[in-house]
Amino acid sequence: MSQSQTQVFDAVIVGAGISGAMIAWQLGLKGKRVLIMEAGDPLPPNVNDYMQRFYLATAKVPEIPYTPALMDSTGLVDPGTMNAPRPTVLTLGDNWKDPKQAYLDQVGKLPFASTYERVSGGTMRHWLGTSLRFVPHDFTMKTTYGRLVDWPIGYNELERWYGDAEHAIGVSANKADQAYHGIAFPPDYNYPMPQIPLSLVDQAVAAKVDGMELDGEALTVTSTPAGRNSQPYDNRRVCAGNTNCIPICPIQAKYDPSVTLNKALDTGNVVIWGNTVASNVAVDGTGQVRQIDYIQYATAGGPATARGCVTAKVFILAAHAIETPKLLLMSKNEGRTPNGVANSSDLVGRNLMDHPIYLAWAQMPQPVFGYRGPLSTAGIETLRDGIFRKDRAAFRIEIGNEGWNFPIGDPYTTVMDLINGGNVSRLNPGGKALSGQALTSAMNAALSRQFRLGFLVEQSPEPGNRVTLSDRVDHLGLPRPRVTYDISDYTKQGFVAAKRAADAIFAKLGAKQFTAVAPGPAQFTFEGETFGYFGAGHIVGTYRMGGNKTDSVVDANQRSWDHPNLYLVGSGTFPTVATGNPTLTIAALALRTADAILASGL
Ligand SMILES: Cc1cc2nc3c(=O)[nH]c(=O)nc-3n(C[C@H](O)[C@H](O)[C@H](O)COP(=O)(O)OP(=O)(O)OC[C@H]3O[C@@H](n4cnc5c(N)ncnc54)[C@H](O)[C@@H]3O)c2cc1C
Ligand code: SF4
Numbered sequence: 279m280s281q282s283q284t285q286v287f288d289a290v291i292v293g294a295g296i297s298g299a300m301i302a303w304q305l306g307l308k309g310k311r312v313l314i315m316e317a318g319d320p321l322p323p324n325v326n327d328y329m330q331r332f333y334l335a336t337a338k339v340p341e342i343p344y345t346p347a348l349m350d351s352t353g354l355v356d357p358g359t360m361n362a363p364r365p366t367v368l369t370l371g372d373n374w375k376d377p378k379q380a381y382l383d384q385v386g387k388l389p390f391a392s393t394y395e396r397v398s399g400g401t402m403r404h405w406l407g408t409s410l411r412f413v414p415h416d417f418t419m420k421t422t423y424g425r426l427v428d429w430p431i432g433y434n435e436l437e438r439w440y441g442d443a444e445h446a447i448g449v450s451a452n453k454a455d456q457a458y459h460g461i462a463f464p465p466d467y468n469y470p471m472p473q474i475p476l477s478l479v480d481q482a483v484a485a486k487v488d489g490m491e492l493d494g495e496a497l498t499v500t501s502t503p504a505g506r507n508s509q510p511y512d513n514r515r516v517c518a519g520n521t522n523c524i525p526i527c528p529i530q531a532k533y534d535p536s537v538t539l540n541k542a543l544d545t546g547n548v549v550i551w552g553n554t555v556a557s558n559v560a561v562d563g564t565g566q567v568r569q570i571d572y573i574q575y576a577t578a579g580g581p582a583t584a585r586g587c588v589t590a591k592v593f594i595l596a597a598h599a600i601e602t603p604k605l606l607l608m609s610k611n612e613g614r615t616p617n618g619v620a621n622s623s624d625l626v627g628r629n630l631m632d633h634p635i636y637l638a639w640a641q642m643p644q645p646v647f648g649y650r651g652p653l654s655t656a657g658i659e660t661l662r663d664g665i666f667r668k669d670r671a672a673f674r675i676e677i678g679n680e681g682w683n684f685p686i687g688d689p690y691t692t693v694m695d696l697i698n699g700g701n702v703s704r705l706n707p708g709g710k711a712l713s714g715q716a717l718t719s720a721m722n723a724a725l726s727r728q729f730r731l732g733f734l735v736e737q738s739p740e741p742g743n744r745v746t747l748s749d750r751v752d753h754l755g756l757p758r759p760r761v762t763y764d765i766s767d768y769t770k771q772g773f774v775a776a777k778r779a780a781d782a783i784f785a786k787l788g789a790k791q792f793t794a795v796a797p798g799p800a801q802f803t804f805e806g807e808t809f810g811y812f813g814a815g816h817i818v819g820t821y822r823m824g825g826n827k828t829d830s831v832v833d834a835n836q837r838s839w840d841h842p843n844l845y846l847v848g849s850g851t852f853p854t855v856a857t858g859n860p861t862l863t864i865a866a867l868a869l870r871t872a873d874a875i876l877a878s879g880l
Contacts, residue, residue, distance in 0.1 A: 295400025320552025671772025
């Protein structure tokens with residue numbers, strides 16, 4: 279007998295990431311019976327297995343601690359043999375179109391370079407923790423600058439839920455630092471914890487860069503709001519500062535959705551089914567969603583063990599911005615929804631966005647001692663907004679605290695160069711092979727002066743950048759996502775400005791620049807210059823919210839225009855990617871949607 283025949287639910291949620299977890303928790307607190315279906319493994323009791331996989335892995339990439347295992351003794355596991363495969367940064371090289379290595383069927387001009395997880399707790403297990411609010415003009419780009427598109431909701435309407443989300447996540451921040459570009463707080467509001475202290479790298483950058491003029495603005499280094507504990511909070515420990523936030527915080531000082539999932543379970547009204555892949559959204563003749571069909575499995579590459587369906591009053595898809603549109607597009611309902619569920623606008627799957635990152639790295643003239651503290655503790659937010667947005671993409675600048683780990687995989691790369699006489703890092707031009715005290719001195723000299731800047735560029739929404747269904751399938755026989763991706767001239771102009779900013783900042787610091795374009799497909803040439811880019815993990819925009827059913831898929835409450843008892847949540851509803859990392863806004867919108875669901879009489 280399938281589980282669906284024995285239990286009755288008020289709400290069914292697909293996906294156990296932060297967006298699903300927040301809504302389940304809120305509904306559970308109000309006595310609603312909630313099922314979360316999760317494609318990945320069930321919620322583990324602790325992070326020990328993740329840590330073991332991380333320790334043993336040679337490629338310590340963001341996805342490596344999590345399940346299903348990315349690699350076996352022969353290399354990358356064929357995604358076609360897995361029941362819940364996902365993309366990995368290990369398939370962004372020449373193998374980006376190889377169906378036996380890459381889960382996504384990429385058919386665009388450029389690779390979509392961000393990844394996600396299929397495991398309870400979702401992609402956020404390997405997030406950095408950056409929890410910025412969007413600036414007010416992020417919501418009004420069309421009205422203010424005549425570019426991109428407006429949101430149907432503004433900063434002031436969302437403000438209350440930003441505060442709730444900051445307390446639910448546990449954000450450490452300094453309110454005064456965050457009051458820029460029109461971001462305002464109620465007078466009696468305080469973040470739950472004080473800011474994480476600035477790193478030594480941040481202090482060295484601020485000493486020279488604060489007040490520097492660029493594009494008509496005076497730059498300022500500001501502390502970054504972080505979903506990690508600066509004090510004991512919510513029964514979790516204080517950050518120990520050992521720079522391992524991506525891919526995993528060993529002590530859970532950094533928030534991840536298991537915190538909220540456990541609170542949801544504690545209400546006694548929420549259950550989570552792991553290893554349960556939603557495979558169809560069934561709509562009846564009146565336009566109501568009646569049930570969600572699912573397939574269950576016991577092991578990552580084993581056979582399906584059960585198929586069933588669950589009914590409820592309300593359905594919430596929280597499977598993130600690639601799997602949610604895939605599920606909607608798969609659900610044809612014997613021709614009643616020929617373009618997929620919730621898709622009368624033909625916008626499901628369209629306007630896929632990211633914050634493509636321009637990464638620039640340099641060596642300071644003096645030691646700045648990265649690798650102490652979290653991966654990033656400050657940024658330059660000055661260029662997130664300005665009149666220049668009429669002509670080019672804005673960006674925020676993240677100051678890295680992990681040397682050249684992001685661009686070249688340090689400290690390992692430089693250390694291997696110094697031991698073996700190589701020069702991959704370009705820090706050992708003489709090709710010396712060192713040992714003993716000479717090696718230690720060379721390592722100290724090289725590693726203590728490294729730092730990098732990450733420019734998170736606001737990508738414009740383009741309907742042609744989209745998720746559709748591939749004819750390639752996973753092990754359950756479900757279609758894999760086909761992704762078409764490119765970068766517009768508006769966004770590329772943001773890269774030009776980012777490079778100009780990096781050059782000016784490094785010059786001001788007296789730093790020697792080492793920025794280079796990594797080999798591989800994630801690069802483009804624009805106005806005579808070749809730029810490499812990285813994915814930020816910010817997957818946005820494939821079922822946008824808007825003011826009516828022809829220009830959007832959901833309304834400002836993230837409710838489907840086509841199906842009144844269906845909610846689509848997560849960053850897929852963002853009409854623009856905006857200039858901050860998305861998850862705080864995802865959480866704020868999820869909490870607001872939970873209130874809307876409860877107010878609708880569930
Ligand atoms: C390396 C990295 C660093 C990041 N750092 C930051 C940061 O510092 N700040 C920030 O704001 N954001 C960051 N992000 C982005 C952040 O992780 C995401 O915004 C967030 O995880 C999205 O949450 P979600 O709940 O919408 O989706 P997810 O976390 O992806 O959860 C979706 C869940 O749905 C499940 N699912 C999918 N399909 C199905 C199906 N058919 N049936 C059942 N279940 C299904 C998946 O298994 C998954 O568990 C980062 C991302 C990456 C990759
Ligand atoms: S620095 Fe270490 S303890 Fe702090 S959040 Fe990152 S991984 Fe966790």
